[in-house]
Each structure stands twice: as structure tokens, then as C-alpha cells.
Amino acid sequence: MDFMRLLKSLEELLYEVMVMLVFFPRTLFLTVRHPQRMMDYADTELGDVQSEQYNDTLSPLLFLMICLLISHLFERAAPTGTQGLLPTFLQDTQNLLIFRVFMFSLLPLIMSLRLMQKLGIVLDRETLRPVFYSQCFITAPVTIVIGLGTAMSHMTWPAAPILANLTFLGGLAWYLAQQTLWFRSKLNIGLGCAAANAIGAAIVAAVAIAVTALGVIIGTEGT
Secondary structure, three states, X not given: OHHHHHHHHHHHHHHHHHHHHHHHHHHHHHHHHOHHHHHHHHHHHXXXXXXXXXXXXXXXXXXXXXXXXXXXXHHHHOOOOOHHHOOHHHHOHHHHHHXXXXXXXXXXXXXXXXXXXXXXXXXXXXXXXXXXXXXXXXXXXXXXXXHHHHHHHOOOOOOHXXXXXXHHHHHHHHHHHHHHHHHHHHHOOOHHHHHHHHHHHXXXXXXXXXXXHHHHHHHHHHO
């Protein structure tokens, strides 16, 4: 009986893995092609029963984690990388991936808190969830861009630094543009005010990431 349950679990695991091969590129394409629509989609899907949520895409959190894994693989594929320059704690692949998931999750968190503050929404686990999930969709592709840009920056050919900078700037511009449109739509404000909210929240998120990363590095090196 236990053996049959094990086979059933393996069957489900294999199916889920194979499904990801189909739905990850689909989710990535839809997010890049229709980012605002995907953010609204994240809101509406949470209203369904749990078994029917995100049936035709990956869930936002899983999508973000897979994109971070791909970003990590891009960086590791570079001829020379920064892995050896990291603290000992972060030279372990598993620790580094967990660290990156936490760091990049601060971006959707800060953006979500900013919107909820502006709308006067009471903060709790349920009110934060749909906004946070929406943000995970558009944060995910940016992590791949960062990984690709980092890999390019460590290439030895002459044009690599220029291409790396263009990749970083292109990803940042796309991300801030989508955040601006999101704030404009949700708050019903002008484009300038929406851009100010997007940039302001992005700066706060960047500072939070830098401070948290510094704290983790100092803490782990001190032990």
C-alpha cells in the first residue's frame, strides 16, 4: 500500500515537472507581452477555489522562483563570475538561491505596501496577498534580465560591458514603466504622479535590499 502511494506521488511529481515545461514559457510570454493584464489576472485567480487557481499559467510565486533559478544559471554559465567573491555562507548554491528569493521578494512587497498605503487598505494577510501576487508576475522577468546582464558583464569580449549595461537599463526601464502604469490604473492619478510613486517605491525597495543583504553578510561572516 505504501509502495502504491509512493508510485502515485512520483506520478504526480513527474506530471507537475513536465507541466512546468509547457506553462513556464507560456507564463513568461504572457507576462512580457501583457504585463498589466497578468497583474489583473493574479487578482481574479485568487477568488477561485484553490484547486482551480492558475490552471493555465504558473502561480506567481512559483514563476518568480523559477525565473530566479534561470537567472542564477545564467550567472553560473559566465566564464568568470562573482560566486567566489561571496561570503562563505552564500557560496552554497542552495543558500544563495534562498537568499536571492528573499531579496527579490522585497520588490513586490514594497510596491504592494505602497499601493495599499495610498488606497488606505487595511493591512492583513488576505488584503496583501492579491497585490503581492500581482507584483510577483512582473518582478519575475526582471530577475532573468539581471542574471543575463550579470553574465554578460563577466564576458571577456570588448562589447560585453556595453551590452550588459543596456540589458540592465532595458530591464529597469520596462519594470518602472509597468509600475507606473499599475499605479496610474489603481490610483486613478496622472502619469507624473504614478511615475513618482513607482520610482519612490523602487528606491525604498533598493535600500531595503541593500541594508538586508549587508546585514545578512555581516551576520554570517561574524559567526
